[in-house]
Structure formats: structure tokens, C-alpha cells
Amino acid sequence: MRVLSFLHRSVAVVALVVVGLAAAPAPASADPTQAQPFAVDSGDRCRYGQAEGVLAWRFSRPPVYPQVDVKGTLVDHPLPSPIVDQRCGDDGYYSYLRLTAYNGRTVLDEQAVRVDNGTVRFGLTLGEATGVSHIDRVTVQVCRVALLLPERFYCGPVADHFPYPVTR
Template sequence: MRKARSAAILTAAATAAALAFPGAAHAAVISQAFAADSGDSCHYGSSSGTLGWQVGPSPLPGPGVAVSGKVADRPLPVDPGAVCRNDGYSSTVTFVAYLSGAEVDRQSRTADNATVTFSFTLGAAAKGVDRVDVQVCRNPVITLPPSYCGRAVTYLRPAGA
């Protein structure tokens, strides 16, 4: 009798946990590599890393995309010789999250003659993200613009995410 009661209590607890966190048992992440650069011949600005698309039991897009990686602006202290001369610009990578064509979040990170690592969630407050655009732009540090940007790279929500 005690074993049956203990089993019933454990079953009830597991059921309650599953109802309280319905997606927890099926939640997963699909990692997708990203890369973008400033589009100039020296590749002064570049960014790379991973996008972590949340996967759940629902066919709708997950609530956010985990972004981790780095943005680099040349010349770097470790560059051999004068690969890229210091041009007085910094590099900024911008991530824009969309759901059904509407922007839901935007975040940027900047480096100046250095490498900066980052990790954040894009679109966490949104009802989902189905596309992320990544673009690296160069902006003058001391003088007035003009600024310039490399081509924006679009990453779509992977099938199954």
C-alpha cells in the first residue's frame, strides 16, 4: 500500500511539473554559425559566432535567439606587420531580429582596434523571431562621418526551430 501511494505521489508530481513547464521537456536549441564583414578590401571590421534558435513543441518561432560571438576591428595588436593601417574608424556589428517582417529587437556591439566578445539574447521579449540580419559598419572615431557598411547578411529561422 505504501509503495502504491508513493508511486501515485511521484506520478502526480511529475504531471504537475510537466503542466507547469509544458515546453521544458521538449525545449532545445539549434545552433547556426554567422559571419559578416565591413566589405572593404582589408576587412577592417568583421564579426562571427553562433545564433542559438530556440526549439519547442510549438510550430511557432521560439521566443528569442541566443547570440554569442565576437566583433573585431583592425589593426589588431596581434596582426603581423602592417596588414591594415589604423584608419581612425571603429567597427560596429548590428543584429536586427524580425518576426513576420516587423522588427522586434536590435542590438549592437563595437570594437576599436581590438576584439570584443559578446553574449546576449535577441528578441527575448518578442513573441518569436523568424529572421536575424547581421551587418558590420565602420564609423569614424574622431572625425565626422561618412560611415560605411558591409552587406547585411540574413539568417532565417532553421527548419524545425
Template sequence: MRAARFVAALAAPLAVVAVPGTAHAATISQPFYADSGDACRYGVTEGTLGWRFGTASPLPVLGVDVNGKLTDRPVLNGPGTCASDGYYSSATFIAYAGTVEVDRQTRTADNSVVPFTFTMPGNATKASVNRVVIQVCRSPVITLPPSYCGTPVTYLAPPVA
């Protein structure tokens, strides 16, 4: 009887290891922020990047969940004293696997706050994302550019020990 319990105790962990798909992937959240670079901070995007790691070794980033908002000032009943300037804001998110761009998402706002949620890469790409670059730009609503952009901000995949 004791031998049967001993064998059963050894077999249970081996069964868990042997069954594919039973391991759970991890997600690490990281706050992000980028702005339009002007004195009034007319365009601002902020939120969190959820880096989703796989179970293989080394742990690849399977995707990045992006949750946040883009604010283009002035906002009705919002803080600040920015006057309407006839420009709208756009936030661009670019995911890279090494030096290769694997996805690009853009959200726009005009005198409003626009929430967003999306995953990068959004297509069936199997590339492992190692960084996301975020940039906020402003463009005129009616006339042709000139447009201007804030400094691009780079977020690297967090290291996993």
C-alpha cells in the same frame, strides 16, 4: 498487488505530462559571420547564435542567445597587415518576428577585439523570432561620414523536425 503496480506504472507518465513546466526547451547553435566588405576585412564579427525553442506546438523560437566578438583592425599583436585608417567598426544584430523588427543590438570596436553576449529579444516581447540579420559597418572616428557597410547576412531559425 499486480493491479496496483499496473495502475502506478500508468499514472507516473500521466503525472509528468499533466504537470506544466516540466518539459524542457531545446537550444540549437548556429555559427555566424559578417564583415565590412572591404579588401582588408577591417571589421569582422563572428560567433554563435543559440536559437532557444519553446515547448508549445509548433515550436516557437523564444529567444536567440548571441555570443561572439567584433574585431576592428589593426589589432595590437594581431594577424594581418591592415594599417589604421581612422575608422571604427560597428556590428548590428536585428531580430525579426515575421517582417516586424523585435530587437536591435549594436556593438562597436576601434582597433580592438570586443567580446559580447546578449539575448534577443532583450525586452519582454513575446514575439517568436524567425530570423536575425547581421551587418558590419565602418564609420570615421573624427570626421563626418561617409561610412560604409558590408553586405547584410541573414540567419533563419533552424527547422525543427
């Protein structure tokens, strides 16, 4: 009889634990992200415009890439400090960083950050307001535009960035 009573209590305890676990709220799971660094410049001799930062691809289930968070710094030289190389003084241009999200060849979202003779830190999200279902490439490029003649500009090379699978 003692064994039977012990068994009933054991089964009751196990049942309470199982019911308690099933009733407990599931932990909130954030979409995993994968950070991908970038660094680009304006492509000129003086490297007047330079940008660096991180692309954080948001992965969700099913596997789609609807948004990319971008954080970084854009610098336009000369900075407000003594000029080391006299050949690279203020040229009357400002720098801007162009970030473009694509699905295939279709542009889904494009954003830009601008600075003149200084440094700017930025944080933005590509694809946030577009409701897109898939971002498969982001391009990053620094361009320079004349302050007085905006039709005069040049750009450095485009850097393509692609999501890569998250390993689990």
C-alpha cells in the same frame, strides 16, 4: 488460496508503482535551441571588421521563435600588434556589429557591439525585452564608423539568418 493472495499482493504492488509514478514531479523541460553559426566582415579590402559567432534560436511550444541568443567575437583591425600589411594600418574607424531581429518586415529588436583596434567577446539576447511572439529572421552586419566624423561610415554585406525546424 495461495494464488489469490499472490495476485492481491501483485495488484497492490503494481498500483503503488503506478500511483508513485503519477505523483512524481515531471522533469523540467527546457525549450530546445538550435545553434546556427554566422561569420561576416566589413566588406573592405583589408577586412578591418570581422565577426563570428552562433545564433541560438529558442524553440518553444507552440512553435514560435520569441528569442535568439547570440554569442561571438567582433574584431577591429589593426589589432595592437605589428602590422603585417602596411596598406592596412589604422584608418581612424571603429567597427560595430549590428544584429536585428524581424517579424516579416517589422524590426522587433536591434542591438550592436562596438570595438576599436581590438577584440571583444559578446553575449546577448534578441527579443528578450520586447515580449514578441515570433522572430522569423535575424540579420547580422559589420559596419565601420569614422572616429572623428561619425557621419562617415560604410558597411559590409548583410547576412540573413532564418530559423529552421528542429527534427525530433
